[in-house]
Structure formats: C-alpha cells, structure tokens
Amino acid sequence: MPTAFPSADHDHHACVSHALDAAEAECRRRGARLTDVRRRVLELVWQQGHAPVGAYALLDMLGREGFCAAPPTVYRALDFLLAHGLIHRIERLNAYTGCSRPGVPHAGQFLLCERCGTAVELDDPAIDSVIAAAAARLGFAVSRQTVEVDGICPACRAQGGLA
Ligand SMILES: [Zn+2]
Ligand SMILES: [Zn+2]
Ligand SMILES: [Zn+2]
Incomplete structure (x- = not known):
C-alpha cells in the first residue's frame, strides 16, 4: 500500500x-x-x-x-x-x-524530495521481490536493503521550475 x-x-x-x-x-x-x-x-x-x-x-x-x-x-x-x-x-x-x-516488517523504500526534503515510504512488496530475485540469480543473500530514490515531490513540482 x-x-x-x-x-x-x-x-x-x-x-x-x-x-x-x-x-x-x-x-x-x-x-x-x-x-x-x-x-x-x-x-x-x-x-x-x-x-x-x-x-x-x-x-x-x-x-x-x-x-x-x-x-x-x-x-x-x-x-x-x-x-x-x-x-x-x-x-x-x-x-x-x-x-x-x-509492527509490519518491511525494508526501507523511500522517495526523497531534493527541494523540500520530504521523505515518503513506498513500502511496495513488488520492489522487494524484484531485488530478492535479481540477487538470488547472482547467488547473493540479501541481509539488509534500503532503496532511496531522489526526485521532486508533487508539491514542489506544482510550484513550477524543473520537472
Ligand atoms: Zn517503515
Ligand atoms: Zn518537495
Ligand atoms: Zn504529517
């Protein structure tokens, strides 16, 4: 969700x-x-x-x-x-x-706004599955995983400028 x-x-x-x-x-x-x-x-x-x-x-x-x-x-x-x-x-x-x-086990997945600093959790199990599958193909056991994605949030985009 x-x-x-x-x-x-x-x-x-x-x-x-x-x-x-x-x-x-x-x-x-x-x-x-x-x-x-x-x-x-x-x-x-x-x-x-x-x-x-x-x-x-x-x-x-x-x-x-x-x-x-x-x-x-x-x-x-x-x-x-x-x-x-x-x-x-x-x-x-x-x-x-x-x-x-x-209380709900999940790995950190974040969208980080470069302008205002807002961080929002994605918490999408599909991302975890893709990473787990890709790592397993290389014989790699994931112990901890953090996904951090930089960009511009909707409020900052609405204020105009780039993106
Ligand atoms: Zn969390
Ligand atoms: Zn922002
Ligand atoms: Zn709030």
Missing part, C-alpha cells in the same frame, strides 16, 4: 500523535520500554514534518529542553527506535525519519 505524499496543509499534529500511539502499542506488544527520552526523540523526529532529521539536530533540540543530551544518549535512543522498527535511517542523508507502519 503506497503512502501518498502529504499535502502542505495536512494536519501534521495528527501524524505525530498517530505515530506516538502506534509506537507505544508496538513497544507494549514487544515488551520494550519506551522511556521518556526515547519517546521524546521519536516525537522530535516526527515533529520535523516529513523531512528526515540528523542526530546532531536532535541533540540540539533535546539539550534545549534540559534532557541530559550527550551524543550517546541520542544514539542509544535512535538505536532503540531503529531496532524496534519505529524509525528508518536514510543512508544518503545520514538522517532519520519516522516509520509510517511500525
């Missing part, structure tokens, strides 16, 4: 609260503890709209809120969120984005 690009005037508060509810449910299901700092890091990731955010930006934001924000605190929180499928890492940007479907 491909996710649509969010419209500029969508209710992003609803995205954030839905993501936090889903994260809490997923942690309960897994018996994992969503501590205050982990929850706050997830919330900050989502609050940046749908653009991925880097670890140091998160560190700044946490520090301003009085969390004991040493880099290991943030990296440990990010590792926890990654391990439980609540966020994805966008390799090319060295940044993190909230997962729109935690």
Whole structure:
C-alpha cells in the first residue's frame, strides 16, 4: 500500500500523535520500554514534518529542553527506535525519519524530495521481490536493503521550475 505524499496543509499534529500511539502499542506488544527520552526523540523526529532529521539536530533540540543530551544518549535512543522498527535511517542523508507502519516488517523504500526534503515510504512488496530475485540469480543473500530514490515531490513540482 503506497503512502501518498502529504499535502502542505495536512494536519501534521495528527501524524505525530498517530505515530506516538502506534509506537507505544508496538513497544507494549514487544515488551520494550519506551522511556521518556526515547519517546521524546521519536516525537522530535516526527515533529520535523516529513523531512528526515540528523542526530546532531536532535541533540540540539533535546539539550534545549534540559534532557541530559550527550551524543550517546541520542544514539542509544535512535538505536532503540531503529531496532524496534519505529524509525528508518536514510543512508544518503545520514538522517532519520519516522516509520509510517511500525509492527509490519518491511525494508526501507523511500522517495526523497531534493527541494523540500520530504521523505515518503513506498513500502511496495513488488520492489522487494524484484531485488530478492535479481540477487538470488547472482547467488547473493540479501541481509539488509534500503532503496532511496531522489526526485521532486508533487508539491514542489506544482510550484513550477524543473520537472
Ligand atoms: Zn504529517
Ligand atoms: Zn517503515
Ligand atoms: Zn518537495
């Protein structure tokens, strides 16, 4: 089920609260503890709209809120969120984005807007099958896979210019 690009005037508060509810449910299901700092890091990731955010930006934001924000605190929180499928890492940007479907196993597949930074998950099983089949033909066992596609999102295209 491909996710649509969010419209500029969508209710992003609803995205954030839905993501936090889903994260809490997923942690309960897994018996994992969503501590205050982990929850706050997830919330900050989502609050940046749908653009991925880097670890140091998160560190700044946490520090301003009085969390004991040493880099290991943030990296440990990010590792926890990654391990439980609540966020994805966008390799090319060295940044993190909230997962729109935690609890459903899937490899990361992203469309990344070069103008506004919006990242949208494709989550299309057909892409995984094609990669798996192509890798298998070469005798290659896939252990982890991230698909990152750069381009221009519908909102930025509507603003004119290229593409
Ligand atoms: Zn949103
Ligand atoms: Zn996801
Ligand atoms: Zn855009």
